Amino acid sequence: MSDQPSLTLTDNGAGALLARGAWTVANVELLERICDDAVREEIGPIDLSHVTALDTVGAWLFEKLARRNPDQSPETTLVGVPDSYAGLLAEVHGLNRAESSARRSENSFINQLARSARNLAADGIAFLHMLGAVSAALLGVLRRPRSFRLTSTVYQIGRVGWQAIPIMALITFLIGAIIAQQGIFHFRKFGAESYVVDMVGILVLREIGVLIVAIMVAGRSGSAYTAELGSMKMREEIDALSTMGLDPVSVLILPRVLALIVALPILAFLGSMAALYGGGLVAWLYGGMSPAIFIARLREAVSITHFEVGILKAPFMALVIGLVAACEGLKVKGSAESLGQQTTASVVKSIFLVIVLDGVFAVFFASIGM
Amino acid sequence: MADQRIAICVRDLVVGFGERVVLDHLSLDVREGEILGLVGASGGGKSVLLRSLVGLLRPRSGEIEFPASGEGEAVRRGVLFQQGALFSALNARQNIQFPLREAAHLSPSLLDEIANAKLEMVGLSAEDGDKFPAELSGGMTKRVALARALALDPALLFLDEPTSGLDPIAAGEFDALIATLQSTLGFTVFMITHDLNTLAAVCDRVAALADGKIAALGPLPDVLASEHPWVKAYFHGARAQMLHLGA
Numbered sequence: 001m002s003d004q005p006s007l008t009l010t011d012n013g014a015g016a017l018l019a020r021g022a023w024t025v026a027n028v029e030l031l032e033r034i035c036d037d038a039v040r041e042e043i044g045p046i047d048l049s050h051v052t053a054l055d056t057v058g059a060w061l062f063e064k065l066a067r068r069n070p071d072q073s074p075e076t077t078l079v080g081v082p083d084s085y086a087g088l089l090a091e092v093h094g095l096n097r098a099e100s101s102a103r104r105s106e107n108s109f110i111n112q113l114a115r116s117a118r119n120l121a122a123d124g125i126a127f128l129h130m131l132g133a134v135s136a137a138l139l140g141v142l143r144r145p146r147s148f149r150l151t152s153t154v155y156q157i158g159r160v161g162w163q164a165i166p167i168m169a170l171i172t173f174l175i176g177a178i179i180a181q182q183g184i185f186h187f188r189k190f191g192a193e194s195y196v197v198d199m200v201g202i203l204v205l206r207e208i209g210v211l212i213v214a215i216m217v218a219g220r221s222g223s224a225y226t227a228e229l230g231s232m233k234m235r236e237e238i239d240a241l242s243t244m245g246l247d248p249v250s251v252l253i254l255p256r257v258l259a260l261i262v263a264l265p266i267l268a269f270l271g272s273m274a275a276l277y278g279g280g281l282v283a284w285l286y287g288g289m290s291p292a293i294f295i296a297r298l299r300e301a302v303s304i305t306h307f308e309v310g311i312l313k314a315p316f317m318a319l320v321i322g323l324v325a326a327c328e329g330l331k332v333k334g335s336a337e338s339l340g341q342q343t344t345a346s347v348v349k350s351i352f353l354v355i356v357l358d359g360v361f362a363v364f365f366a367s368i369g370m
Numbered sequence: 371m372a373d374q375r376i377a378i379c380v381r382d383l384v385v386g387f388g389e390r391v392v393l394d395h396l397s398l399d400v401r402e403g404e405i406l407g408l409v410g411a412s413g414g415g416k417s418v419l420l421r422s423l424v425g426l427l428r429p430r431s432g433e434i435e436f437p438a439s440g441e442g443e444a445v446r447r448g449v450l451f452q453q454g455a456l457f458s459a460l461n462a463r464q465n466i467q468f469p470l471r472e473a474a475h476l477s478p479s480l481l482d483e484i485a486n487a488k489l490e491m492v493g494l495s496a497e498d499g500d501k502f503p504a505e506l507s508g509g510m511t512k513r514v515a516l517a518r519a520l521a522l523d524p525a526l527l528f529l530d531e532p533t534s535g536l537d538p539i540a541a542g543e544f545d546a547l548i549a550t551l552q553s554t555l556g557f558t559v560f561m562i563t564h565d566l567n568t569l570a571a572v573c574d575r576v577a578a579l580a581d582g583k584i585a586a587l588g589p590l591p592d593v594l595a596s597e598h599p600w601v602k603a604y605f606h607g608a609r610a611q612m613l614h615l616g617a
Contacts, residue, residue: 025522028474055523056555057476060487087554095487096496334504335458 003052007034016044019051023058035061043068049080059085059092123349126327134257134323137250152255160221161263167220168213168267169274175212176204176275180282193287197294198301200279205306209272211358214317217264218350222325225256226346229329230339238330257322264318265311272310309370313361317354324350375402376437377526377558378423383432385415385422392418394582395432402438405552405559407569409604410579416562417530419579423560424449424528438525438558447526448519452534454511456503462489462514463499469521488517493547509540513547520551527552529561533568541565545572566605578604 005021017038023031043065051058066077081089141148183196229252232238238248276298283289289297328346332339378400385393392415400406410416421427423434424447436445456465466485470476476484486496492513498506506514512532519527532548533541549572552559563569569576569590576593578586578601586596594605 025470025474025476028476028480032477032480056487056491056520057470057480057484057523060480060484064483084556087556091491091554092487095490096483335502337458338504 005031005034007038010047017046019046019048021051022053023051023061024053024055025057028057031058031061035065038065039068045077045079047080048078048085049082051082051085054085054088056088056092059088062089063092127323130323130327133249134254137247137254140250141254147250149251149255153258156256156259157263160217160259161266164217164220164267165270168216168271171216172209172212172271173274173278175208176200176278177282179203179208180279181286184283184287194297196283196287197297200276201298201302202306204272204275204279205302205310207310207358209275210268210310210314210317211354213268213271214264214314214321214354215351217260217267218321218354219347221260222321222350223343223347225322225325226329226343227339229326230332230342233330233332234334234339253326257319257326260318260322261315265314268311268314305370309365313358317357320353320357321350324353376400377402378560379435379437381433383422383434384430385418385427386430392582393422396583398577398584398587400558400560402558403556404574405548405561405572407573407576408560408562408579409564409569409576411600414579415582416579420528420530420560420562436526445526446522446524447528448522448524449528450512450515450519450530450532452530454503454515456511456515456518458503461500461502462506465514466518466521469518473522488520491520491551492517508535509544512536512544523555525557527557527559529559531562531564533563533565541567548572
């Protein structure tokens with residue numbers, strides 16, 4: 001509508017104003033300026049008889065002006081109100097009376113810090129809770145082996161283990177090849193190329209093999225677990241299980257966690273072999289070291305201890321990934337957005353914990369001399 | 371009813387999907403300032419009619435006009451979807467502010483005040499504005515969705531089963547809320563409903579959709595007296611009879 005709104009002084013008494021035009025959301029910028037100017041002066045009765053259109057925004061602005069002089073009742077402040085607007089103005093008159101609480105302060109730095117700390121503590125407790133629940137479910141299975149969900153576990157092993165082999169082997173193969181290439185390139189400067197075999201062997205078997213595989217599994221299978229459990233939670237499937245007298249932990253979570261614990265060491269072993277193969281291939285094609293020499297040097301350089309150190313870590317990493325995925329999955333609330341958030345959180349947290357765990361193991365093995 | 375101006379004028383509307391014709395030369399007038407309730411069989415084209423009216427479906431032929439709005443002016447309309455359709459990434463207040471924010475440049479403080487005013491209009495409190503859609507109960511979701519539909523003070527309000535999924539008390543309150551807001555703000559309501567109580571309590575006129583056409587139209591007593599077989603079955607079936615006996 002083209003009716004420009006305006007608010008002008010008239011000579012009908014102190015501060016008497018006349019409103020004209022369309023007081024609607026379309027003109028809100030102009031209206032806000034008019035009202036800001038008006039509140040600097042004393043407000044008398046406002047004549048609304050020339051207002052051509054009014055919506056909630058306009059009515060609210062009139063109401064705000066009227067509230068500027070508290071000693072007068074609204075009937076005397078807003079005069080000449082056309083019948084068609086009376087209902088709306090009366091409705092708006094009763095609104096926004098409650099003092100707004102100071103909700104802005106919630107976003108202060110200190111509050112955010114406190115909230116993060118609280119979340120961290122809650123996460124820790126939820127993790128321990130899940131560890132306890134899974135242990136209890138495992139004990140229940142040991143007491144009554146027939147309640148074990150073998151089919152589900154085997155299916156999950158197939159999903160997170162068997163189907164993951166090609167991508168895991170490819171990536172660890174490439175990592176092994178890259179380590180060997182970099183080693184040869186830099187060791188060549190001081191004629192220590194043959195030590196590349198030691199470096200690749202020890203690094204891959206002790207650390208890289210299992211770590212890369214664990215990170216890949218966290219991204220590939222941990223996220224899938226969280227998304228599955230989260231959407232089951234959203235659609236009340238988990239509640240449905242509980243009402244049938246079944247424990248969701250032993251039906252859904254235990255098979256998944258056990259599958260990871262079985263699959264991750266196997267994947268770590270295959271990954272380490274693929275990395276050694278990649279390293280050997282690069283040593284042969286790029287470094288000119290024949291496979292026979294590579295294998296002979298590898299036999300001297302690594303002992304079974306290195307392999308044990310690597311593979312021993314795998315089940316613990318699997319446990320951490322599985323538990324974090326389950327915790328985050330059960331934290332999903334009703335919305336699709338929350339599902340996405342928890343899936344992201346699951347991957348980030350499990351990768352972080354896997355690396356922390358790796359560090360703890362490094363300290364442990366160093367102190368027991370392995 | 372003094373005001374006989376027409377808000378929505380539908381003429382010979384045909385809507386179909388592939389081989390199937392859902393609306394078959396349907397004509398309907400919705401008067402300005404009335405609450406029109408539309409009943410019909412599930413899958414009978416009620417939602418298709420509503421989606422055609424709000425422009426989500428393109429009709430094969432026929433005309434939909436909004437004579438009450440000026441020439442070349444966009445129709446100011448609000449839609450309350452059956453599940454609320456609140457944006458899950460925004461809290462209740464931001465959901466209400468969203469259309470306002472798109473329509474005009476309001477200052478943040480005025481945006482908050484308007485959103486809080488709308489929340490109070492639909493019977494919620496300003497504190498409820500901080501909640502996210504996932505934290506709202508069914509009744510509250512409908513109320514926030516209604517507040518969002520009313521954000522731009524529409525002249526036309528479309529409601530898709532506003533009371534479905536609510537308990538009778540909440541449904542009754544919601545009916546009363548729509549009636550109150552309609553009488554204060556003076557908009558026209560086009561409502562799909564299966565709730566016979568809603569039809570009786572708030573609707574000025576009732577339209578029955580059967581076989582892709584309007585089979586009966588008028589105040590509820592007239593529609594009840596209709597001889598159309600589907601309309602008879604709908605209003606005089608066992609479930610409907612129970613309500614009549616109870617009342």
